[in-house]
Amino acid sequence: MQEIPQSFSLALSLIASLDANLLAIAGLSLRVSGVAVLLAALLALPLGAWLALARFPGRQGVIAVLNGMMGLPPVVVGLLVYLLLSRAGPLGSLGMLFTPSAMVVAQALLIFPIIAALVRQVIEDAWGEYREQLLSLNASRGQAMMALLFDMRFTLITAVLAGFGRAIAEVGAVMIVGGNIDGVTRVMTTAIALETSKGDLPLALALGVVLIAMVVVINLAAQGIKTLAMRKHG
Amino acid sequence: MASAASTSAGADIASCILPLRVEALGFRAGDVIALDGVSLNVMPGTRNIVLGANGAGKSVLLRLLHGLLAPTSGRLQWHGGDDADVRRAQAMVFQRPVMMRRSVRENIEFALRLVHAADIDKKAAEALELVGLARLADRPARLCSGGEQQRVALARAWALKPEVLFLDEPTASLDPAATRAIEETVNAMHAAGTTIVMTTHDLGQAKRLADRVLFLHHGRLVEDAPAKDFFLQPTSPEAAAFIRGELLW
Amino acid sequence: MVKNIAHAAAAMALTGMLAMPAMAQDKFIVVASTTSTQDSGLFGHILPIFKAKTGIDVRVVAQGTGQALATAKKGDADVVFVHDKVAEAKFVEEGFGLDRREVMYNDFVIVGPKADPAKTAGKDAIAALKKIEAGKQPFASRGDKSGTHAAELRYWKAADIDPQTGKGGWYRETGSGMGPTLNTASAMSAYAFTDRGTWLSFKNRGELVILVEGDTKLFNQYGVMLVNPAKHPHVKKEMGQQFIDWLTSAEGQAAIAAYKIEGQQLFFPNYVALRKAA
Numbered sequence: 001m002q003e004i005p006q007s008f009s010l011a012l013s014l015i016a017s018l019d020a021n022l023l024a025i026a027g028l029s030l031r032v033s034g035v036a037v038l039l040a041a042l043l044a045l046p047l048g049a050w051l052a053l054a055r056f057p058g059r060q061g062v063i064a065v066l067n068g069m070m071g072l073p074p075v076v077v078g079l080l081v082y083l084l085l086s087r088a089g090p091l092g093s094l095g096m097l098f099t100p101s102a103m104v105v106a107q108a109l110l111i112f113p114i115i116a117a118l119v120r121q122v123i124e125d126a127w128g129e130y131r132e133q134l135l136s137l138n139a140s141r142g143q144a145m146m147a148l149l150f151d152m153r154f155t156l157i158t159a160v161l162a163g164f165g166r167a168i169a170e171v172g173a174v175m176i177v178g179g180n181i182d183g184v185t186r187v188m189t190t191a192i193a194l195e196t197s198k199g200d201l202p203l204a205l206a207l208g209v210v211l212i213a214m215v216v217v218i219n220l221a222a223q224g225i226k227t228l229a230m231r232k233h234g
Numbered sequence: 235m236a237s238a239a240s241t242s243a244g245a246d247i248a249s250c251i252l253p254l255r256v257e258a259l260g261f262r263a264g265d266v267i268a269l270d271g272v273s274l275n276v277m278p279g280t281r282n283i284v285l286g287a288n289g290a291g292k293s294v295l296l297r298l299l300h301g302l303l304a305p306t307s308g309r310l311q312w313h314g315g316d317d318a319d320v321r322r323a324q325a326m327v328f329q330r331p332v333m334m335r336r337s338v339r340e341n342i343e344f345a346l347r348l349v350h351a352a353d354i355d356k357k358a359a360e361a362l363e364l365v366g367l368a369r370l371a372d373r374p375a376r377l378c379s380g381g382e383q384q385r386v387a388l389a390r391a392w393a394l395k396p397e398v399l400f401l402d403e404p405t406a407s408l409d410p411a412a413t414r415a416i417e418e419t420v421n422a423m424h425a426a427g428t429t430i431v432m433t434t435h436d437l438g439q440a441k442r443l444a445d446r447v448l449f450l451h452h453g454r455l456v457e458d459a460p461a462k463d464f465f466l467q468p469t470s471p472e473a474a475a476f477i478r479g480e481l482l483w
Numbered sequence: 484m485v486k487n488i489a490h491a492a493a494a495m496a497l498t499g500m501l502a503m504p505a506m507a508q509d510k511f512i513v514v515a516s517t518t519s520t521q522d523s524g525l526f527g528h529i530l531p532i533f534k535a536k537t538g539i540d541v542r543v544v545a546q547g548t549g550q551a552l553a554t555a556k557k558g559d560a561d562v563v564f565v566h567d568k569v570a571e572a573k574f575v576e577e578g579f580g581l582d583r584r585e586v587m588y589n590d591f592v593i594v595g596p597k598a599d600p601a602k603t604a605g606k607d608a609i610a611a612l613k614k615i616e617a618g619k620q621p622f623a624s625r626g627d628k629s630g631t632h633a634a635e636l637r638y639w640k641a642a643d644i645d646p647q648t649g650k651g652g653w654y655r656e657t658g659s660g661m662g663p664t665l666n667t668a669s670a671m672s673a674y675a676f677t678d679r680g681t682w683l684s685f686k687n688r689g690e691l692v693i694l695v696e697g698d699t700k701l702f703n704q705y706g707v708m709l710v711n712p713a714k715h716p717h718v719k720k721e722m723g724q725q726f727i728d729w730l731t732s733a734e735g736q737a738a739i740a741a742y743k744i745e746g747q748q749l750f751f752p753n754y755v756a757l758r759k760a761a
Binding site for chain 2 (some may be wrong): 004129132133135136137138139143147150151153154211232233234
């Protein structure tokens with residue numbers, strides 16, 4: 001069991017030496033998951049808010065499906081995007097398969113339901129509190145949505161971070177649509193998978209430690225911003 | 235338009251949508267009858283206090299009048315204006331003020347922006363001046379005390395220059411000093427021409443503010459009288475009991 | 484205002500990101516290949532040489548042979564570089580591949596626990612498999628339709644054994660790549676059939692050692708093909724052909740031969756040799 005301490009010291013030395021390869025891979029991980037979260041949030045924030053306020057037949061069903069899709073298996077999403085983006089698929093002419101863009105699309109699809117479902121919950125709870133006041137002020141449905149999204153912004157950061165955490169940690173989807181091409185589509189998780197299959201378990205675990213450290217640092221930063229902002233805005 | 239007619243707290247607010255006539259208004263949620271057969275008129279320029287014990291139906295009545303709830307029976311007839319006019323000519327202050335996560339000033343500007351008001355900066359400043367909170371304009375609204383928040387809510391309502399202002403137990407959770415500040419503001423708004431419809435279960439407050447008292451008991455309007463008549467010679471046993479029980483409340 | 488700036492920044496980030504792969508490298512081909520060539524480090528050794536000469540970036544998607552051929556069939560690669568003669572022939576026959584050339588070979592070995600409870604050690608692969616089956620010794624198989632898996636199945640057949648009868652018992656299909664299969668074998672001290680390249684670069688060996696090697700039947704031929712541009716017009720045929728030509732040139736063959744781990748040569752170029760023979 002000396003692999004685990006070995007991995008931690010390896011992880012530390014990788015970070016300390018600013019290993020160029022590691023920086024490139026970690027950078028790509030951040031970029032791909034960052035853009036994916038941006039895309040997903042851009043769609044999920046309005047949709048989640050709309051679903052929180054809208055009343056229509058079948059709404060409960062839609063919410064149940066959305067909540068269920070929070071647990072979409074990455075491999076399935078990857079496969080779906082693969083079939084769409086493959087040259088033989090409907091979007092093949094874009095030539096996006098095995099590029100970071102394909103990984104962005106897959107991750108965005110994967111985390112869209114997570115963010116949308118959390119946003120729906122947050123906004124619906126807030127709507128309970130704000131509803132009468134906003135209606136009294138003659139806010140339209142759209143104005144109410146915008147006001148709630150803005151007012152819940154600090155809580156919504158958590159929803160977006162949940163999506164980001166899921167995106168940057170998943171391997172199934174990016175492996176399939178990215179192809180784990182060295183220097184092009186290799187990200188932290190696919191690198192970990194590769195080192196595992198090479199049997200270099202200490203290095204694989206060290207990369208895992210680095211990945212976890214990245215996610216923790218980002219969450220700490222977001223948490224810090226949130227706390228400061230909440231202290232300022234109440 | 236009422237809101238365009240006045241630019242300062244002292245100016246008169248024109249009467250457009252009043253009087254309001256209410257006939258046999260009822261509200262039932264499932265098996266619970268919250269309000270039953272309430273008929274009344276709200277005349278311009280009056281201060282109407284809806285009195286009653288907890289659960290008498292005061293809040294439901296206010297929400298029906300303001301349009302937040304739809305009646306399950308009876309009807310409600312505003313004198314003038316189309317639906318949009320009617321809605322814009324009203325404002326409401328709730329028992330627990332809902333403050334948006336922004337500054338005090340922005341809370342008021344938010345309300346003004348929703349109705350596409352002109353001169354938003356000026357109107358917000360005036361409203362804050364009226365409630366005596368100009369110095370807190372840049373403070374995050376949620377960090378204000380309960381009393382301050384309720385005054386912000388009043389300023390927000392006032393900025394809209396409503397013809398009718400509904401207040402649902404606005405001082406229920408406030409201390410006497412804050413209560414006094416709220417009552418003074420309500421009177422200032424009334425002096426500027428706004429018609430007041432306010433619920434309370436505080437007899438003293440009713441005595442201080444009311445021109446007219448509407449007494450609700452178990453969802454029915456048991457007494458509708460000018461304030462001095464109501465307090466001196468209540469005609470219904472329920473109202474008489476309520477007044478006698480003053481010290482207990 | 485703040486929101487507008489945020490939106491603008493987001494839009495810029497997005498366009499920048501999406502445009503990135505196209506801008507970064509226009510001169511590239513996608514090669515669908517196998518885990519054995521990638522995991523063994525061969526590509527890491529030869530591709531920089533090819534790039535220095537031609538400026539072409541070779542993007543390797545490492546999959547099992549079956550999956551690599553499927554990827555190419557869909558037109559998602561320009562070149563296929565795999566090791567399953569039978570499947571490759573079928574691929575060309577169906578018109579998906581052009582100009583198949585034999586590039587190099589490596590060899591398969593059978594690894595197993597040092598104690599070797601089935602007494603397999605030696606040169607004879609078929610005999611070894613028979614002993615493993617007779618002793619019901621645990622055996623970890625890829626089970627993923629890869630070239631290595633196909634080869635393994637051919638040897639079972641040659642030994643007149645249907646390993647499926649041992650499924651759930653001594654015969655364990657991992658359904659994954661060579662590396663994960665070796666990890667599994669290492670964890671449960673099972674026998675396994677692997678290419679030498681992956682084995683040499685594999686670090687988590689545990690109790691496992693090479694038990695059977697040197698059987699000429701164990702040679703593992705790699706072939707390279709261009710994906711047929713007639714089926715998939717977007718295939719970068721000039722650059723793909725350039726890569727195939729280079730692999731089979733004297734320079735490419737020498738580069739392959741020069742790759743060593745722990746002083747051992749992993750892949751033996753044989754394109755020229757075959758030409759001479761033909």
